[in-house]
Amino acid sequence: MPAKPKLHSPEDDLAFMRSIVEGGGRPPMTLAVSYLAGGLLYGLQCLFHVGQAAGLIRWPDLANLVFVALISVSFLSILTWAILKDRKDGLSQRGPMAARTLSAAFSATGMANVSVILIFAIGAVRDNDFAIWLYYAAIVFALQAAAWYMAWTLKRRGWMLATALGGWVTAVALGVLVREPLWYLGVCTVALFLLFALPGWIMFRDARAGSRAV
Structure with missing residues (x-):
């Protein structure tokens, strides 16, 4: 005798539809890395400029230019890696x-x-x-x-x-x-670490945890 099919309540159907829409999907690695790396690197750059404004850092102009350029090159390199990883994993085409x-x-x-x-x-x-x-x-x-x-x-x-x-x-x-250059740079430095790097770390942690679970 065939098994009697299980009937789902309206609440079960609603929960299923909600899981499709909301889901528990992990954030894309690109998003996580752009915030984490951007916050850390550009926060470091702002901290460097704070040192300059306060007279604590006195580098030659060429050295200053090289430092600033390396910050951007490092960020773009890390971001490129994250984009390629997301494309490899196909996260842009799937997820809640x-x-x-x-x-x-x-x-x-x-x-x-x-x-x-x-x-x-x-x-x-x-x-x-x-x-x-x-x-x-x-x-x-x-x-x-x-x-x-x-x-x-x-x-x-x-x-x-x-x-x-x-x-x-x-x-x-x-x-x-x-x-007010010194205050401006100080606010930027703190904000980059707290509002970019910290959320980036949270998303990066979630992204890595999700990738291990796959």
């Missing part, structure tokens, strides 16, 4: 809808950041005012705050909300401090 939505949101934020950098760079050169260029960091942190708030609404993880609020406070602080 919430995870893919978050990835798309942060990618869109990154595109907006590039536009902001170009706008303020051109304005600073045209008006011969370096302070105009410094406003770009405030806008970047504001955009990041918006992205993290969206992440919190999807995932409801406390550290995401804390990162969003921290980004908003940082954006306002940087906008106010553009004429």
